[in-house]
Amino acid sequence: MKRRFSTVAATSVLLLALAGCTAAESTDAETSTPTVEATESATTATTASFAASNGDCDAMAATLREVESANPDLVDPELSAVCDGDTLTITSNSIPDYLYIATTPGSPKVSEVTMTIPVNPTVADEPTDVPLLGALGVAVNGVPIYGPTEGTGGDVKSLAGALSECGSHSGPADFHLHWFGYADGVDCLYDADEVETGESLVIGWAADGYPIMSGVVCSDDECSETVQLTSSWQLTDESLFATDTWAAHSYVEGSGDLDECNGRVDSDGQYRYYSTTTFPYFVGCYYGDVADDALGGNNAANPGGGAGGMPGAGG
Secondary structure, X not given: OOOOOOOOOHHHHHHHHHHOOEOOOOOOOOOOOOOOOOOHHHHHOOOOXXXXXXXXXHHHHOOOOOOOOOOOOOOOOOEEEEEEOOEEEEEEOXXXXXXXXXXXXXXXXXOOEXXXXXXXXOEEEEEEOOEOOOXXXXXXXXXXXXXXXEOOOEEHHHEOOOOOOOOEEEOOOOEEEOOOOXXXXXXXXXXXXHHHOOOOOEEEEXXXXXXXXXXXXXXXXXXXXXXXXXXXXXEOOHHHOOOOHHHHEEEOOOOOOOOOOOEEEOOXXXXXXXXXXXXXXXXXXXXXXXXXXXXXXXXXXXXXXOOEOOOOOOO
């Protein structure tokens, strides 16, 4: 399948222009055994226990934080997680609970987002489109999680200085994350020391109900060393990186640790997405079924409709 495009709002184009010049980046691919089901790759690059699993709504809700203000000049962050039968509803005002560092015009503003996900997700018959623009999930601090594109469809990493070290910035609709960033001495979703332990860290939840995890994991149950899981999407046309990042990349099965959706079935039999340092950063496609009304609010984008779409293998 080829990605389906739609017209981008003028405000997004304006942000692209204001954010600075574009400069393509590329990273050499790392190779390892592909993981589509629980294999040796899943059992040797894992932790003794996983911080996020499906099936227990209270446990899923407990991964969401009790947020507190870190920015005296901003509205206080608000976040709630409510279990109702076989669903979990997450509601947030999109304000970060870590120190905001301006990288684009405008400060974070209140933008209500609501996401209702199944406690027991269903594997989709076919991978489902992720939005080109708009939220595809919500982080554990209530900040919306976006895909790899920005503005007219270029890769967000092609915009010099557009993102903070935390991988976040303010857009026309809301404050959001594009990739999982952290650095020594920088206040982000997690501190560098927390990430580098290789412990199972929950970044957030995708709209299909599966968790999004930190890609820095232990190499074995004793955590003798840590490894960064790698994407199986490869940059095959660098000339398109800054204008059409989906066309610039191709899914190459077996070239990384993760599947086309940027996840894997772990040793406990549960599917999880993992953050990567290269495209698509969080989620390449929805592994599970997504309800049409899963996401609501100013930044919501329905899967497969409007501003979204997913390419097939080969870009």
